[in-house]
Amino acid sequence: xxxxxxxxxxxxxxxxxxxxxxxxxxxxxxxxxxxxxxxxxxxxxxxxxxxxxxxxxxxxxxxxxxxxxxxxxxxxxxxxxxxxxxxxxxxxxxxxxxxxxxxxxxxxxxxxxxxxxxxxxxx
Numbered sequence: 706x707x708x709x710x711x712x713x714x715x716x717x718x719x720x721x722x723x724x725x726x727x728x729x730x731x732x733x734x735x736x737x738x739x740x741x742x743x744x745x746x747x748x749x750x751x752x753x754x755x756x757x758x759x760x761x762x763x764x765x766x767x768x769x770x771x772x773x774x775x776x777x778x779x780x781x782x783x784x785x786x787x788x789x790x791x792x793x794x795x796x797x798x799x800x801x802x803x804x805x806x807x808x809x810x811x812x813x814x815x816x817x818x819x820x821x822x823x824x825x826x827x828x
Contacts, residue, residue, distance in 0.1 A: 706731045706732065706817070707729055707730070707731040707732050707734075707737060707803045707816070707817040708729065708730045708731050708817070709727055709728070709729050709801050709802070709803060709817055709818065709819035709820075710727070710728045710729075710730075710819060710820065711725060711726065711727050711728075711799070711800070711801055711819040711820060711821065711822040712725070712726050712728070712822065713725040713726050713822065714799060714822030714823050714824045715823075715824070715825070716825045716827065717791055717824070717825070717826055717827070718791075718826070718827050719791055719792055719793055719826055719827065719828050720790055720791065721791050721826075722787065722788060722789045722790070722791065723787075723788045723791060723824065724785055724786070724787045724788075725741075725785065725786040725787075725788075725799055725801075725822060725824070726783055726784070726785055727739060727741075727783065727784040727785070727786070727801030727819055728781075728782060728783045729782045729783065729784070729803065730782065734758075734779055734782040735758045735759060735779045736758055736805070737758055737803040737804060737805060737816075737817075738755050738756065738757050738758055738803070738804040738805075738806065738807055738808030738809075739755060739756050739758075739775070739777055739784040739801060739802070739803060739804075739808075740752070740753075740754070740755035740801065740802045740803075740804055740808060740809065740815055741753040741754055741755065741773075741775060741784075741786045741799065741800070741801055741802075742799070742800045742801075742802065742812055743795075743797035743798065743799045743800070743824075744797055744798045744799075744800065744821070745796075745797050749812070750800065750812045751766070751797075752766050752810040752811070752812070753765070753766055753769055753773060753775075753786070753799075754766060754769065754773060754775045754786075755775065755804065755808035755809070755810075756775045756776065756777050756784060756808070757807055757808055758779075758807075759779075760776065760777045760779065763775050763776075764808065764810070766810070772788060772789045772790050773786065773787065773788055773789075774786075774787040774789075775787075784801060786799065786801070788824075791824075791826045792826060793826045793827070793828045794826075795824060795826050796824060796825050796826045797823075797824060798821045798822065798823050798824075799821065799822050799823075799824055800818055800819055800820075800821045800822075801818075801819045802815035802816075802817060802818045802819065803815060803816055803817040803818075804816060
């Protein structure tokens with residue numbers, strides 16, 4: 706089992722930056738790729754990106770490339786999603802999830818999920 710706890714969401718203004726943290730406990734953190742997703746009301750979860758277990762590779766959705774940065778610190782069992790130049794359309798519930806192997810853009814491939822954190826961007 707892997708437990709994931711998100712923090713760092715909240716109300717921010719357009720143009721600000723924000724960092725979300727995803728703290729893990731349980732099985733070896735580095736065995737899992739860490740993915741990030743977001744969900745708009747009444748929509749499916751949307752892939753944002755992931756980082757491999759060793760932190761050596763990141764993959765991003767085209768829609769967020771250039772503004773979103775995913776990283777991890779395995780010594781702290783924590784992954785991060787840094788968002789720059791926030792836009793109102795970034796308003797969503799953000800999730801982190803653990804994938805047992807190399808990561809995936811598909812939500813149903815992930816084994817464990819955090820509880821989600823709301824990010825609201827005011828214009």
